[in-house]
Amino acid sequence: MRLKANKALGRSLWVYLCNTGSCNGCDIECVALGTSRYDVERLGVKIVGSPRHADVLIVTGPVTRKMEPRLRMIYEQMPDPRFVIVAGVCGMSGGMFYDSYALAGPIDQIIPVDVYVPGCPTRPEAVIHGLSLLLEKLEKMES
Amino acid sequence: MSRSITPYQTSIGPTHPAFKEPIQLVFDLCGETILKANFAPGQAHRGVEWMGTRRNPVQVLYLAERLCGICGITHSLAFARAVEQIAGIQVPPRAHYIRSIACELERIHSHLLWAGVAAHELGFDSLFYLTWRARERVMDLMEAFTGNRVHYALIQIGGVRRDLSEDMILKIKETLDYYAGVYDELRTCLLEDSSVRLRCRDVGILTATEALELCAVGPTARASGVPSDIRRDHPYAAYADVEVTSVLPNQYTGEIRGDVYDRIVVRVLELQQSVKLIRGFLDQLPEGDLLAIPKIMVLLAKLKKAEGEAVGLHEAPRGEVAHYVRMGGAETIAAWKVKASSYSNYMSWVPMLVGEQVADIPIIAASIDPCISCTDRVMLTGGGRNEVWTKEDLTRLSVAKTRRIQAKLKAEG
Numbered sequence A: 001m002r003l004k005a006n007k008a009l010g011r012s013l014w015v016y017l018c019n020t021g022s023c024n025g026c027d028i029e030c031v032a033l034g035t036s037r038y039d040v041e042r043l044g045v046k047i048v049g050s051p052r053h054a055d056v057l058i059v060t061g062p063v064t065r066k067m068e069p070r071l072r073m074i075y076e077q078m079p080d081p082r083f084v085i086v087a088g089v090c091g092m093s094g095g096m097f098y099d100s101y102a103l104a105g106p107i108d109q110i111i112p113v114d115v116y117v118p119g120c121p122t123r124p125e126a127v128i129h130g131l132s133l134l135l136e137k138l139e140k141m142e143s
Numbered sequence B: 001m002s003r004s005i006t007p008y009q010t011s012i013g014p015t016h017p018a019f020k021e022p023i024q025l026v027f028d029l030c031g032e033t034i035l036k037a038n039f040a041p042g043q044a045h046r047g048v049e050w051m052g053t054r055r056n057p058v059q060v061l062y063l064a065e066r067l068c069g070i071c072g073i074t075h076s077l078a079f080a081r082a083v084e085q086i087a088g089i090q091v092p093p094r095a096h097y098i099r100s101i102a103c104e105l106e107r108i109h110s111h112l113l114w115a116g117v118a119a120h121e122l123g124f125d126s127l128f129y130l131t132w133r134a135r136e137r138v139m140d141l142m143e144a145f146t147g148n149r150v151h152y153a154l155i156q157i158g159g160v161r162r163d164l165s166e167d168m169i170l171k172i173k174e175t176l177d178y179y180a181g182v183y184d185e186l187r188t189c190l191l192e193d194s195s196v197r198l199r200c201r202d203v204g205i206l207t208a209t210e211a212l213e214l215c216a217v218g219p220t221a222r223a224s225g226v227p228s229d230i231r232r233d234h235p236y237a238a239y240a241d242v243e244v245t246s247v248l249p250n251q252y253t254g255e256i257r258g259d260v261y262d263r264i265v266v267r268v269l270e271l272q273q274s275v276k277l278i279r280g281f282l283d284q285l286p287e288g289d290l291l292a293i294p295k296i297m298v299l300l301a302k303l304k305k306a307e308g309e310a311v312g313l314h315e316a317p318r319g320e321v322a323h324y325v326r327m328g329g330a331e332t333i334a335a336w337k338v339k340a341s342s343y344s345n346y347m348s349w350v351p352m353l354v355g356e357q358v359a360d361i362p363i364i365a366a367s368i369d370p371c372i373s374c375t376d377r378v379m380l381t382g383g384g385r386n387e388v389w390t391k392e393d394l395t396r397l398s399v400a401k402t403r404r405i406q407a408k409l410k411a412e413g
């Protein structure tokens, strides 16, 4: 089932960005992905406006308590097969905000994560690298 | 035949493609017209201030930087200014200049970012790509200068951590020349384009009185004709040495209407102003030390003994930022309160949005350049009126009501 779906995906990834209370740094670097300097569309990656259209969810931010149910909701809205990339250390471990009382994260405690992209903030190039790692992973799953 | 339309309530957000950050807006609508607007912040609350009171002032600097990923200088500078006042540290002149140069570079990057987002909200994506391409130049420059594209870690208490080399000054000058060239292009695309004008003229008006009453700051206030600017009103860093004037929209259009278009005008003009200011700073850049207390252990020992309270002000790209700090002779700071610029500007959404069309919500909301991650450090609870009704809440209420009616029926037999 999963294999078939991978083929159906045609390896052109549609991405939805979700900010779960990040400082904006990573979030804006991810938006920059779509602009002329980095232009991920040339790699077949498209940033879309609804999780229902997306194959990949890029999550930034440490997941505040208020955003936790939203993150789950967004993840549940995505069609299978779905993949999650975490951009930025604060989503991986809390980062700068590790001892905060307002966090429900890190992200992998809430939804399953496929690729981690470290950095505070992550560079757009690093996110592209993360996307290519995901593609590699998909290819391995196929064969 | 007249047909009455029942008003209904709708909410946008907290995750919505029109807002890059989580915030929720709640509207009472009648057809397409907005009757009442309200907002529910707090989705990005991370408890930064509380965390700050568990770290020493130098560590807090880096935390302050991560209040917001757009204003890498803003918060650390405002915080450092407050601490310097408490501990009585004199910042060397060269550091003052480097701080001001970095502030203005940040303003260029922030305004370009905003212009791109605004163009995107208008559905004018080619302009979005154009402005973000232009923005990459200043990002590169900041990376060459400080080592990072976003969080610069440039400010240290009592000065700055990096010097401007001759090479770097040349690079800055080249970048400024580039922006002086791009400015005309941007002005044509943003201000003279008829579709932008049609969408933004007389939309989302904030009058000068409203701006004053609601304490709007920065470009939002200036677009309504309130000439407030911390750089001019309370000069700090190197701003006292150059001439800073408040940019008002009538300098370009000859009138002040306080609409979305005026807010674009102010920001575009400020790009030019920043280029001019940086040139001025570079011409006068003095020689000398970078740090008042270069040894970090000595600095920490001094800060440990410092007692008192102070407010650090700064004119961020979005307006006035204030950091209140209290230190009580301990290793960690005793209290820290941040008032971000968007916090002051949120309330102006209400008069801007009421009476407008649903389709104009994104551009009006974006026109104050809201920075949500800066602002969400306090949970607002406003006497139940700010409450957000989620679907679950409504179901719960409706079930409760059914139960009540059932119980009543039973009692009546």
Ligand code: SF4
Residues within 6 Å of the ligand: A022, A023, A024, A025, A026, A027, A060, A061, A062, A087, A088, A089, A090, A091, A095, A096, A119, A120, A121, A122, B066, B069
């Ligand atoms: S990893 Fe750093 S830059 Fe990225 S959102 Fe978190 S705090 Fe901000």
